[in-house]
Amino acid sequence: MLETPDISDESSRINLPLGNTFIRFSPLTMWRAGSKPRAVLLLWLALCVIIIPSGILTRVFEWTGIAVDLGTTSIYLTIYIPMLFCVPLVMWFGFLWAAIPAYFSTFCVALFGGMPIEWIVVFAFANPIGLAMYAMFYRTTPISKDLNNLESLVGFFMIALVASLAGSIGAFIWALTNNVGLNVAYPVWLGWWFGGWLQSCLIVAPILYFFGPAVQRQLAEVKNSSLKLNNAKGSIIAMISGFIIVVLCFVGAGRYISLQQMASIDWASGQTMSLMQAQNTVDSLSYPLFILLAVILALSYLGYRAMISWYDTIKGVNQKLSEKNKQLINLVSLDPLSGLYNRRKVFEQLECEYNRSLRSQGTLSIIMVDVDKFKRVNDTYGHLVGDTVIKAIADTIQVTLRDYDTLGRFGGEEFIAILPSTSCQQAQIIAERVRAAVSKLEIVLDNTSQVLQVTVSLGVATLASTDSKAESIIDRADKALLQAKENGRNQVVFGGDQTNSTL
Numbered sequence: 001m002l003e004t005p006d007i008s009d010e011s012s013r014i015n016l017p018l019g020n021t022f023i024r025f026s027p028l029t030m031w032r033a034g035s036k037p038r039a040v041l042l043l044w045l046a047l048c049v050i051i052i053p054s055g056i057l058t059r060v061f062e063w064t065g066i067a068v069d070l071g072t073t074s075i076y077l078t079i080y081i082p083m084l085f086c087v088p089l090v091m092w093f094g095f096l097w098a099a100i101p102a103y104f105s106t107f108c109v110a111l112f113g114g115m116p117i118e119w120i121v122v123f124a125f126a127n128p129i130g131l132a133m134y135a136m137f138y139r140t141t142p143i144s145k146d147l148n149n150l151e152s153l154v155g156f157f158m159i160a161l162v163a164s165l166a167g168s169i170g171a172f173i174w175a176l177t178n179n180v181g182l183n184v185a186y187p188v189w190l191g192w193w194f195g196g197w198l199q200s201c202l203i204v205a206p207i208l209y210f211f212g213p214a215v216q217r218q219l220a221e222v223k224n225s226s227l228k229l230n231n232a233k234g235s236i237i238a239m240i241s242g243f244i245i246v247v248l249c250f251v252g253a254g255r256y257i258s259l260q261q262m263a264s265i266d267w268a269s270g271q272t273m274s275l276m277q278a279q280n281t282v283d284s285l286s287y288p289l290f291i292l293l294a295v296i297l298a299l300s301y302l303g304y305r306a307m308i309s310w311y312d313t314i315k316g317v318n319q320k321l322s323e324k325n326k327q328l329i330n331l332v333s334l335d336p337l338s339g340l341y342n343r344r345k346v347f348e349q350l351e352c353e354y355n356r357s358l359r360s361q362g363t364l365s366i367i368m369v370d371v372d373k374f375k376r377v378n379d380t381y382g383h384l385v386g387d388t389v390i391k392a393i394a395d396t397i398q399v400t401l402r403d404y405d406t407l408g409r410f411g412g413e414e415f416i417a418i419l420p421s422t423s424c425q426q427a428q429i430i431a432e433r434v435r436a437a438v439s440k441l442e443i444v445l446d447n448t449s450q451v452l453q454v455t456v457s458l459g460v461a462t463l464a465s466t467d468s469k470a471e472s473i474i475d476r477a478d479k480a481l482l483q484a485k486e487n488g489r490n491q492v493v494f495g496g497d498q499t500n501s502t503l
């Protein structure tokens with residue numbers, strides 16, 4: 001039977017590049033999973049030991065940023081060492097692997113800076129929220145994390161911008177806890193996200209480019225989940241929902257704590273601020289936060305839509321490609337009129353069966369079939385009717401053969417059947433069945449309702465112990481076919497010595 005290689009399964013699934021699979025956060029499982037996962041876990045723990053106090057070190061040595069004078073305002077471009085580690089971690093490992101050290105490093109920095117503990121708990125979520133943006137983007141986008149092409153680089157710059165904006169909501173908490181007004185909070189916030197973005201573009205991007213391939217090669221063995229695009233929609237919706245909930249909790253908790261604190265502040269006048277006044281102050285600080293949140297969500301949504309349409313495009317292109325591949329395979333292997341294998345493919349198939357029979361010392365037979373007096377059909381009814389007859393004969397022979405036999409069109413009105421594991425006696429029985437089926441075939445001519453009947457002559461040959469190549473069987477079958485024609489047509493002739501044929 002005809003077998004066209006099925007490549008549709010492959011095309012329905014787009015394998016994301018190696019880098020786009022994250023390592024599942026399961027330290028205990030990794031510890032038990034063998035030496036390689038354990039080494040990765042230990043490496044991560046060692047990095048945590050570096051990352052968590054690195055934030056404090058930047059404070060102690062005052063590497064916290066660069067002041068930039070913008071005329072009327074001056075902003076302070078923040079450099080935050082822990083994020084230099086955590087962004088590559090989120091890209092190579094996954095969200096929790098980066099969020100945990102990011103949370104605790106910010107926690108330590110805030111503690112060191114004397115921020116009240118209830119604030120610290122909320123404040124430390126700012127950078128993990130930024131990291132969630134990276135994770136969301138890379139979980140669902142089939143672009144390289146090694147930034148080895150322009151598309152990936154631009155994608156990274158864009159996501160770094162959104163992530164820096166998301167992470168910079170911490171600037172408002174800083175402003176609240178330091179009792180500074182919007183005039184101070186605003187440039188701090190500007191420097192916070194702009195500095196974070198520059199840091200990602202200028203320092204993290206080269207790290208990803210130069211070290212990414214080597215790191216990912218090392219991590220390949222412990223990455224066990226390849227992401228199916230079909231699941232990407234679900235996972236991005238889950239991540240965006242999670243992100244919205246976290247940010248809302250973040251903002252809500254921030255407002256609640258700040259209201260409580262402001263209500264109890266003993267101002268210079270010595271009076272406690274009224275709850276109403278506190279509410280107004282918090283509101284004035286919260287509005288930019290809500291605007292920022294709305295911008296981030298809008299950007300996320302747009303990004304999500306863009307990604308989904310991108311996937312659909314890729315999927316469509318892949319489907320078209322696989323259809324074209326199928327067409328191409330058909331073109332080189334199938335005869336367009338009969339739909340059977342063509343001569344080239346028949347030879348390939350025969351070679352294959354010949355080698356298989358030699359290996360297994362099995363039998364192999366072939367039948368050559370030629371339509372009798374076909375020239376007369378063409379001359380009498382025209383070539384179009386001739387084509388219909390060829391197609392009808394092809395179909396009849398095909399259904400007469402067994403599933404594992406191969407039928408091909410060898411030339412004009414000549415067919416060849418390859419019969420694996422078939423002795424010369426069995427082959428002759430099958431050939432006789434084919435002859436009888438064709439002779440009973442009634443082809444009704446479309447325009448005249450006239451019934452046309454044809455016969456075929458058949459030459460049978462079986463693999464002999466003396467055969468040194470596959471073509472020898474064809475030679476004998478061809479000679480047998482000629483003999484059948486000479487004997488008067490519409491008959492089966494066996495070619496060669498029956499006793500010498502493998503039985």
Ligand SMILES: Nc1nc2c(ncn2[C@@H]2O[C@H](COP(=O)(O)OP(=O)(O)OP(=O)(O)O)[C@@H](O)[C@H]2O)c(=O)[nH]1
Nearest residue numbers: 370371372373374375376378383384386387412413
């Ligand atoms: N309609 C049609 N005719 C074809 C095709 N391929 C070959 N033929 C015709 O098949 C005929 C073969 O004729 P011959 O080789 O003389 O043999 P025959 O008339 O069948 O006579 P015998 O084989 O001796 O019984 C020729 O007229 C070819 O033009 C095809 O694809 N379509």
